[in-house]
Amino acid sequence: MITHMKNLTREELRAFFAARGEKPFRADQVFEWMYRHGARDFAEMTNLAKSLRENLENDAPLLTLKIEKSLISTRDGTRKYLYRTADGCLIESVFMKYRFGSSVCVSSQAGCRMGCVFCASGQNGLTRNLTPGELSDQLLLARRDTGEDIRHLVVMGTGEPMDNYDNVLKFLKNITDPAGLGLGRRQISVSTCGLMPGMERFLRDMPQANLAISLHAPNDAIRTRIMPIGKVCGVRDILAFARRYVADSGRKITFEYVLIDRLNDRPEHADELAGNLRGLNCLVNLIPLNHVAETGFAPSSAAAARAFKERLEAKGVGATVRRELGSDIAAACGQLRLAAGADQPLNGDHFFENPID
Numbered sequence: 001m002i003t004h005m006k007n008l009t010r011e012e013l014r015a016f017f018a019a020r021g022e023k024p025f026r027a028d029q030v031f032e033w034m035y036r037h038g039a040r041d042f043a044e045m046t047n048l049a050k051s052l053r054e055n056l057e058n059d060a061p062l063l064t065l066k067i068e069k070s071l072i073s074t075r076d077g078t079r080k081y082l083y084r085t086a087d088g089c090l091i092e093s094v095f096m097k098y099r100f101g102s103s104v105c106v107s108s109q110a111g112c113r114m115g116c117v118f119c120a121s122g123q124n125g126l127t128r129n130l131t132p133g134e135l136s137d138q139l140l141l142a143r144r145d146t147g148e149d150i151r152h153l154v155v156m157g158t159g160e161p162m163d164n165y166d167n168v169l170k171f172l173k174n175i176t177d178p179a180g181l182g183l184g185r186r187q188i189s190v191s192t193c194g195l196m197p198g199m200e201r202f203l204r205d206m207p208q209a210n211l212a213i214s215l216h217a218p219n220d221a222i223r224t225r226i227m228p229i230g231k232v233c234g235v236r237d238i239l240a241f242a243r244r245y246v247a248d249s250g251r252k253i254t255f256e257y258v259l260i261d262r263l264n265d266r267p268e269h270a271d272e273l274a275g276n277l278r279g280l281n282c283l284v285n286l287i288p289l290n291h292v293a294e295t296g297f298a299p300s301s302a303a304a305a306r307a308f309k310e311r312l313e314a315k316g317v318g319a320t321v322r323r324e325l326g327s328d329i330a331a332a333c334g335q336l337r338l339a340a341g342a343d344q345p346l347n348g349d350h351f352f353e354n355p356i357d
């Protein structure tokens with residue numbers, strides 16, 4: 001049976017090698033080659049016996065993705081990657097450069113079944129969950145391609161991470177394992193539309209990592225119009241969880257808020273939101289909507305976004321307006337997939353700015 005190496009934890013790798021009559025330390029060697037050195041094939045693993053490398057090459061593939069296309073911003077070094085999975089799914093990731101270091105935003109699913117109406121990625125539903133290896137390779141291939149030491153990760157691309165929780169958790173454990181890449185948990189941010197079971201598990205499993213909740217509205221009446229999940233998990237439930245998250249983890253929580261013209265960007269919406277968040281250690285990340293013709297929604301003006309932010313701040317709620325990175329290649333977001341034969345464009349606005357504090 002074919003086993004993708006990066007779908008296994010280090011413990012599972014040990015069992016894999018033990019079953020082949022190999023010493024457990026082989027697992028540590030392979031793990032280090034994959035995550036610390038970003039090896040693309042077993043031939044690079046020169047401290048393994050040649051016969052073992054050849055056997056592994058045949059029945060334990062290392063790479064789960066192939067770079068189909070990439071675009072590089074000449075302004076700020078942002079790179080957008082289109083990857084193809086072994087079964088032909090097309091997924092996107094974004095590499096970004098910040099003052100504090102480099103970051104990658106990865107997708108957690110091929111498609112999405114959450115159905116947020118302002119989002120092009122979810123329009124065709126879910127194709128499938130991405131595996132831990134496919135999640136890792138989005139980061140590892142970007143690191144190898146850019147030659148940059150990536151120390152920050154955001155799981156905010158296409159898909160709902162809490163709807164693919166087990167694979168996302170295994171991926172996070174693998175990339176934070178000190179025997180490999182050793183990414184700091186505090187340098188990781190995961191964004192959710194508000195799937196409560198996953199958020200509860202995340203608080204228990206990864207309390208040191210950052211959580212961002214896509215709120216997008218100050219009340220259920222507006223939220224349920226744009227996010228079907230709002231009917232399952234209301235604003236009140238999210239706020240109650242957020243207060244517990246902050247108390248239990250000691251971390252600030254981020255709320256994502258896509259600004260949609262006249263739907264959720266009026267002064268009274270800012271006031272209601274500020275009232276909801278009073279006293280909570282949080283940051284509101286305001287994101288002007290990316291225009292998607294089929295949705296019928298329009299982005300808020302820059303002036304409305306600024307006024308919304310200032311109104312929140314005046315009431316004591318910290319807020320940022322997303323900085324545009326890779327603006328010279330933004331138009332190609334989704335067109336990467338279209339150009340490669342995908343039937344549905346991706347909305348580039350999934351790829352949010354890293355809210356790491």
Ligand code: SF4
Binds near residue numbers: 116120121158159193
């Ligand atoms: S915004 Fe996120 S959760 Fe909602 S449909 Fe799009 S990918 Fe899914």
